[in-house]
Amino acid sequence: MTIHGLIYPTLVPDNWPFGLEWLPQPAYIVGGAVRDALLGRTREYLDLDFIIPSGAVAVAQAIARHYQAGFVLLDPQRQIARVVFPQATVDFAQQEGDSLETDLHRRDFTINAIAYNPHTAEIIDPLQGRTDLKQGILRMVSAANLKDDPLRLMRAYRQAAQLDFTIEPTTQATIQTLASYITEVAAERVRVEINYLLANPQGTFWLRKAAENNLLAPFFPNATLESWEKLAKVEIVAALIAQNSPHFSRELQKSVRDTVKTTWLGIAKLACLVHPHTELAEIELQKLTYSRAEIKAVTTALQLFPQLKSAHKSVREQYFFFQEAGNVFAATIILALVDNNLVSAMPGDQSLRVYAPLISRYLNPDDLVAHPTKIISGDELIIALNISPSPKLGELLTEIAVAQAEGKISTPEEAIALAQSLLVD
Numbered sequence: 001m002t003i004h005g006l007i008y009p010t011l012v013p014d015n016w017p018f019g020l021e022w023l024p025q026p027a028y029i030v031g032g033a034v035r036d037a038l039l040g041r042t043r044e045y046l047d048l049d050f051i052i053p054s055g056a057v058a059v060a061q062a063i064a065r066h067y068q069a070g071f072v073l074l075d076p077q078r079q080i081a082r083v084v085f086p087q088a089t090v091d092f093a094q095q096e097g098d099s100l101e102t103d104l105h106r107r108d109f110t111i112n113a114i115a116y117n118p119h120t121a122e123i124i125d126p127l128q129g130r131t132d133l134k135q136g137i138l139r140m141v142s143a144a145n146l147k148d149d150p151l152r153l154m155r156a157y158r159q160a161a162q163l164d165f166t167i168e169p170t171t172q173a174t175i176q177t178l179a180s181y182i183t184e185v186a187a188e189r190v191r192v193e194i195n196y197l198l199a200n201p202q203g204t205f206w207l208r209k210a211a212e213n214n215l216l217a218p219f220f221p222n223a224t225l226e227s228w229e230k231l232a233k234v235e236i237v238a239a240l241i242a243q244n245s246p247h248f249s250r251e252l253q254k255s256v257r258d259t260v261k262t263t264w265l266g267i268a269k270l271a272c273l274v275h276p277h278t279e280l281a282e283i284e285l286q287k288l289t290y291s292r293a294e295i296k297a298v299t300t301a302l303q304l305f306p307q308l309k310s311a312h313k314s315v316r317e318q319y320f321f322f323q324e325a326g327n328v329f330a331a332t333i334i335l336a337l338v339d340n341n342l343v344s345a346m347p348g349d350q351s352l353r354v355y356a357p358l359i360s361r362y363l364n365p366d367d368l369v370a371h372p373t374k375i376i377s378g379d380e381l382i383i384a385l386n387i388s389p390s391p392k393l394g395e396l397l398t399e400i401a402v403a404q405a406e407g408k409i410s411t412p413e414e415a416i417a418l419a420q421s422l423l424v425d
């Protein structure tokens with residue numbers, strides 16, 4: 001299907017997991033799907049938002065039942081329901097106000113206020129969103145709309161980063177005026193926007209703009225000019241690593257946990273913005289509803305990176321460093337590179353060479369300094385030495401692991417002999 005000679009696959013009913021005949025007339029696709037289709041942006045996952053003048057929940061229910069898809073009633077009052085297919089999520093919402101135009105006028109930005117009627121292939125664009133799309137501009141529909149849902153203040157920066165757009169000057173000035181309203185929004189919603197900005201290389205620029213427009217002060221009260229400079233350096237370091245060590249770069253892109261989207265690079269960025277004292281950093285991150293795993297990662301990186309000021313460490317020191325850092329290692333290295341000013345001091349990959357030995361150890365699963373394997377268990381040692389469990393046992397096991405890392409021992413017999421000699425001492 002073409003509109004004005006262009007093809008917009010996501011708007012074509014043939015590409016949907018349900019038939020057009022299930023939609024009443026009229027029905028409109030709105031928001032991101034229309035915007036992205038007009039921009040020619042492809043999405044990995046189909047995410048459609050329909051508005052329907054009345055009976056939206058009943059339509060969703062009928063489609064879910066027929067196609068045996070998941071059904072979620074999102075908002076019974078405002079009549080919003082979601083149908084979840086394996087390859088798509090489709091929301092159905094009752095039109096807000098008594099006409100489509102009124103509904104579109106209640107939205108955040110002009111580029112998100114374009115509707116498409118799949119029955120007639122007609123585009124409805126009362127706010128000239130397409131002109132702004134062509135020019136790459138985010139323009140508010142009105143100041144009142146931004147105030148109505150102050151998350152929209154943050155959405156402007158997130159979408160600017162996502163689409164590589166600019167924010168129109170009056171809109172930006174209005175956001176600055178309304179900035180204090182951001183505290184009315186549930187912190188979790190703000191965190192989602194911040195996380196997107198942390199995950200996107202363009203996001204660093206826009207996060208800083210958001211801070212300049214006073215939007216981030218309630219969340220990162222201690223972020224200074226220096227914090228923003230550090231954040232910019234994280235991006236430079238990440239680019240250097242991508243060029244010089246794709247393997248380490250992939251580590252940085254891994255999530256903290258399966259259930260937590262923030263990457264290790266994101267943790268390093270957060271660590272630049274929070275208070276340098278870990279107790280205060282923890283409070284800031286808790287307020288933003290970060291998970292325990294994310295908070296622990298940030299505070300561990302903050303605590304450990306000063307140890308890397310001197311890159312030359314004995315194997316014993318390295319062993320304890322890896323033990324403390326665990327999988328926060330990658331974020332800690334980034335902070336050390338940024339803080340030691342190695343990035344600007346040395347050109348190209350020189351800066352990375354300082355930590356190359358540590359990074360290689362971390363990347364090598366067989367390295368006994370970074371990834372020790374137990375040659376003897378606590379129980380085995382108790383029997384062999386005829387001792388009872390005590391803190392001393394833990395100390396012996398640690399010394400065995402260090403000796404193994406140093407290449408001094410490699411068998412259980414040698415481990416027992418070492419423990420025996422230590423007990424005698």
Ligand SMILES: Nc1ccn([C@@H]2O[C@H](COP(=O)(O)OP(=O)(O)OP(=O)(O)O)[C@@H](O)[C@H]2O)c(=O)n1
Pocket residue numbers: 030031032033047049106107108109112113149151152155
């Ligand atoms: N706080 C919000 C959230 C959403 N919307 C409107 O609802 C649409 C759908 O919202 P959502 O799916 O959250 O965002 P998208 O704009 O679709 O963008 P993306 O999917 O990239 O997040 C938006 O385009 C916009 O028209 C809004 O006006 N104000």
